[in-house]
Structure formats: C-alpha cells, structure tokens
Amino acid sequence: MNHPRWLTPEQRHSWIRFISVLELLPGVLDSQLQHDAELTHFEYLTLARLSEAPERTLRMTALSSATNASLARLSHVIARLEKRGFVARTPCPEDRRATNASLTEVGWQKVVETAPGHVATVRDSVIDALDAADVADLDRIMGRILSRLDPTNRLRSWGTE
Amino acid sequence: MNHPRWLTPEQRHSWIRFISVLELLPGVLDSQLQHDAELTHFEYLTLARLSEAPERTLRMTALSSATNASLARLSHVIARLEKRGFVARTPCPEDRRATNASLTEVGWQKVVETAPGHVATVRDSVIDALDAADVADLDRIMGRILSRLDPTNRLRSWGTE
DNA sequence: GCTTTTTACTTGTAGCGTCAAGCAATGACT
DNA sequence: AGTCATTGCTTGACGCTACAAGTAAAAAGC
Structure with a gap:
C-alpha cells in the first residue's frame, strides 16, 4: 500500500488520551x-x-x-x-x-x-x-509498550521480572 | 494514620512501568x-x-x-x-x-x-x-487519570466525549 | 464614567535536556 | 607491545519550557 496505515477511531481516541496524560x-x-x-x-x-x-x-x-x-x-x-x-x-x-x-x-x-x-x-x-483491575491492565499494557521502547530490556529488574 | 499510604506491590510495579514509559x-x-x-x-x-x-x-x-x-x-x-x-x-x-x-x-x-x-x-x-482489548483498556484508564489531572475537562472535545 | 478585576497574550530569564565532541581507560587483535 | 575500537564518563553550547512580570483590552462594580 502506498498509504500509511492510519489509526482506527478507537486507536486514535485512545492515543489522544494517552498523549494528553503524557x-x-x-x-x-x-x-x-x-x-x-x-x-x-x-x-x-x-x-x-x-x-x-x-x-x-x-x-x-x-x-x-x-x-x-x-x-x-x-x-x-x-x-x-x-x-x-x-x-x-x-x-x-x-x-x-x-x-x-x-x-x-x-x-x-x-x-x-x-x-x-x-x-x-x-x-x-x-x-x-484506578481500581485493582485497572492497575493490572495498566501494568500489562505498559509492559507491552516497554518491550517496544526498550527492546534491550535494560529495565528488566524493575519492569519485566 | 501518621504513615503515608504506601503503594501496594502491584500498584508500585505498575507505577514504575508507567513512569518508565513516560x-x-x-x-x-x-x-x-x-x-x-x-x-x-x-x-x-x-x-x-x-x-x-x-x-x-x-x-x-x-x-x-x-x-x-x-x-x-x-x-x-x-x-x-x-x-x-x-x-x-x-x-x-x-x-x-x-x-x-x-x-x-x-x-x-x-x-x-x-x-x-x-x-x-x-x-x-x-x-x-496492543490488541483491541488493550486499546480499550488504555482508553478507559487514561480517561480516569485525565479526570484527575484535568478536572475542568478542557479536553472534553477530544478526550471525554 | 471611573476605577478595579479579569482575560488574552507576550516577553525575558533562568534552568534542564540533548547533541556533539572530547578524554581517559580498557579490551581485542595481531 | 602496539594499534584500534569500545566503554565510561564529562563538558559546552544550544534549544525548549516554566515562571514571573508586563501590556493591553474588555468586563464588572459603584
């Protein structure tokens, strides 16, 4: 494809909220x-x-x-x-x-x-x-993102154990 | 209590991953x-x-x-x-x-x-x-955090509609 | 209508982060 | 043992952001 893969509306909404927090x-x-x-x-x-x-x-x-x-x-x-x-x-x-x-x-x-x-x-x-489920979800999601941001896993002692 | 309310281990782990991403x-x-x-x-x-x-x-x-x-x-x-x-x-x-x-x-x-x-x-x-469930979870969680960070909801047009 | 307050924005300064460059010690290779 | 590359860290300059102070217009109070 010569067009970039745009985000779906759900992805886009989620992303915009995320960078607002960031x-x-x-x-x-x-x-x-x-x-x-x-x-x-x-x-x-x-x-x-x-x-x-x-x-x-x-x-x-x-x-x-x-x-x-x-x-x-x-x-x-x-x-x-x-x-x-x-x-x-x-x-x-x-x-x-x-x-x-x-x-x-x-x-x-x-x-x-x-x-x-x-x-x-x-x-x-x-x-x-956040409730307990949110905390668990946040942990899971940030773990997945970290594996992209930090492929060498320098943080494994805190983040990936 | 005169001690602060420390984070639970789950909260702490999740928080550390979160600020690493941040x-x-x-x-x-x-x-x-x-x-x-x-x-x-x-x-x-x-x-x-x-x-x-x-x-x-x-x-x-x-x-x-x-x-x-x-x-x-x-x-x-x-x-x-x-x-x-x-x-x-x-x-x-x-x-x-x-x-x-x-x-x-x-x-x-x-x-x-x-x-x-x-x-x-x-x-x-x-x-x-992230899969579709992750995206939905991220959206929900960031929405909850935003309501704390941005109580006046200046972002409602993008974030809270 | 005249002051007072609020809103909308600009500007200067000081501090933190990034980048590029540097130095010194170490390890690898021959 | 001599060269070369790598590792570990420091430094200086530049750019961006926050903070504080300032200007100018509009709204509110009396």
Missing part, C-alpha cells in the same frame, strides 16, 4: 516536588534508585539504566545533586574509567522527608483513580 | 519528528490541531487548551512556527485582546508530509504492541 502528568509530578522539596521528578527518581541500591551506591551507567536516562543527562544531574550534598562521586576501584555515585546521609534524609508527599501526589493524580 | 516515549516521538521533519512533538501536535480546526484557525487560548499547554509556552511555539512560515497570526476582529493562529498552505503541506511517518512511529512504538 503531556500533563510530568508537570504535576514536577511541580509538587519542586514546590515541596526543590527537586525535579527526575532528581527524585535518581535519589530514590540510589536509596534502594546496595550500599546506596551505583555506577553511573547502572544508574542511567535504572532511570532511563542518557549518561550525559545523568552526569549533569549528579553534578547538581553533588553540589547540594545529596550525592557523592567516588572513582570506582575495579575500573578506573567508572564512577560510583552514592547517596550521602543528607541525601538519604532528603528521600525520607520527600517520599510521603510524592506518594500522596502519585495517589491523587493516578493510582487512586 | 520517560522514554517522548524521546522516541521527538527524535523521529526532529530527524524527519525538524519538528518537536509538541510543534507537530500544534500544527495537527490547527489542521483539524475549521478554517484551520484557532484562537491562542483555544489552541493552548487543545494542546494542554500554557499560553506562554504556546506563544513561544507559535512564534517559532510563524518564523518558519507554517503559521500566521492575525488579530481577532471580535475581541481585540485575542489572536488567531492559522495554518498557512506551507504549514498544511508540512502536516501532510509529516503525518505518515509520525503515525508509523506511533504504531511501531505503541499501538501495534
């Missing part, structure tokens, strides 16, 4: 965190991932996979978080090209203080709008 | 459009909305609602699109505070050229991963 939700998450903790959603995510890691430490590459970010982006972000005392960078002994990022005590406290408000926002804006 | 998908859409048409996803959306409007014209406020953008953001974007000849701004005769943005012929051609590649990307990265 457009609106980041703003909601960012502004709550910015207001209450002076953190970007991505900065919070970074701190949260570190807080869950063994020794609260991860190599830059591992952290960038865990947060779906490019190394360049992560490098800028960690630089900012380091300036504020939440994260410390130390050279990795096994591989001298590599850098370990670890959460400081101050950074840990920041996560502890910030998490409840963030979870409340996640509930308010998303989770509490 | 983090990855905009990059995929943006880079295809940037590469093939030198447009942002948001710029494309703006042109697409105009192309569907009567006379291919909308007032700035209406267009900002249709695209989920602040007026400030839209103003910058329209300024860029105007410089490139895709959009023209004309003062609105009925209300001299208002501005009409309309798609030029060049802008219309741009949409016509760009749409097929964009739809193909949408299919590749999302829609073709």
Whole structure:
C-alpha cells in the first residue's frame, strides 16, 4: 500500500488520551516536588534508585539504566545533586574509567522527608483513580509498550521480572 | 494514620512501568519528528490541531487548551512556527485582546508530509504492541487519570466525549 | 464614567535536556 | 607491545519550557 496505515477511531481516541496524560502528568509530578522539596521528578527518581541500591551506591551507567536516562543527562544531574550534598562521586576501584555515585546521609534524609508527599501526589493524580483491575491492565499494557521502547530490556529488574 | 499510604506491590510495579514509559516515549516521538521533519512533538501536535480546526484557525487560548499547554509556552511555539512560515497570526476582529493562529498552505503541506511517518512511529512504538482489548483498556484508564489531572475537562472535545 | 478585576497574550530569564565532541581507560587483535 | 575500537564518563553550547512580570483590552462594580 502506498498509504500509511492510519489509526482506527478507537486507536486514535485512545492515543489522544494517552498523549494528553503524557503531556500533563510530568508537570504535576514536577511541580509538587519542586514546590515541596526543590527537586525535579527526575532528581527524585535518581535519589530514590540510589536509596534502594546496595550500599546506596551505583555506577553511573547502572544508574542511567535504572532511570532511563542518557549518561550525559545523568552526569549533569549528579553534578547538581553533588553540589547540594545529596550525592557523592567516588572513582570506582575495579575500573578506573567508572564512577560510583552514592547517596550521602543528607541525601538519604532528603528521600525520607520527600517520599510521603510524592506518594500522596502519585495517589491523587493516578493510582487512586484506578481500581485493582485497572492497575493490572495498566501494568500489562505498559509492559507491552516497554518491550517496544526498550527492546534491550535494560529495565528488566524493575519492569519485566 | 501518621504513615503515608504506601503503594501496594502491584500498584508500585505498575507505577514504575508507567513512569518508565513516560520517560522514554517522548524521546522516541521527538527524535523521529526532529530527524524527519525538524519538528518537536509538541510543534507537530500544534500544527495537527490547527489542521483539524475549521478554517484551520484557532484562537491562542483555544489552541493552548487543545494542546494542554500554557499560553506562554504556546506563544513561544507559535512564534517559532510563524518564523518558519507554517503559521500566521492575525488579530481577532471580535475581541481585540485575542489572536488567531492559522495554518498557512506551507504549514498544511508540512502536516501532510509529516503525518505518515509520525503515525508509523506511533504504531511501531505503541499501538501495534496492543490488541483491541488493550486499546480499550488504555482508553478507559487514561480517561480516569485525565479526570484527575484535568478536572475542568478542557479536553472534553477530544478526550471525554 | 471611573476605577478595579479579569482575560488574552507576550516577553525575558533562568534552568534542564540533548547533541556533539572530547578524554581517559580498557579490551581485542595481531 | 602496539594499534584500534569500545566503554565510561564529562563538558559546552544550544534549544525548549516554566515562571514571573508586563501590556493591553474588555468586563464588572459603584
């Protein structure tokens, strides 16, 4: 066929709603965190991932996979978080090209203080709008989309287990 | 309770997958459009909305609602699109505070050229991963989330009809 | 009719992300 | 052991978005 395969009306309707959420939700998450903790959603995510890691430490590459970010982006972000005392960078002994990022005590406290408000926002804006079946459906659907977006499955530890 | 209501494991798993998609998908859409048409996803959306409007014209406020953008953001974007000849701004005769943005012929051609590649990307990265039931579920779930994110229902013409 | 408020939009600035380029260490290959 | 490619990360410049402040017109109040 020389025409593209357009979307069906159902697909189109669903897609438009989906990108509306994609457009609106980041703003909601960012502004709550910015207001209450002076953190970007991505900065919070970074701190949260570190807080869950063994020794609260991860190599830059591992952290960038865990947060779906490019190394360049992560490098800028960690630089900012380091300036504020939440994260410390130390050279990795096994591989001298590599850098370990670890959460400081101050950074840990920041996560502890910030998490409840963030979870409340996640509930308010998303989770509490959904029943158990919705949550299961969302999980299934996002899993299918992720397999297209992230064919190498860098996220398998969180997303595909 | 003085503890926040944490997420259940199912909710948490679903949420993490969801924000992974939220983090990855905009990059995929943006880079295809940037590469093939030198447009942002948001710029494309703006042109697409105009192309569907009567006379291919909308007032700035209406267009900002249709695209989920602040007026400030839209103003910058329209300024860029105007410089490139895709959009023209004309003062609105009925209300001299208002501005009409309309798609030029060049802008219309741009949409016509760009749409097929964009739809193909949408299919590749999302829609073709989903069966009919998934699409219906996604539609339902995003509708529920939108009702939280957009309580005033500015999007009703597209999202809630 | 004159102020006050609201609506519609624009503009400047500051901050974050992407891209391209770079460097240094490592591994592979000969 | 010497070259070449790859990996791990950093840096700088540029572009887009959010935020704050400003202008101008219209509507509302008195």
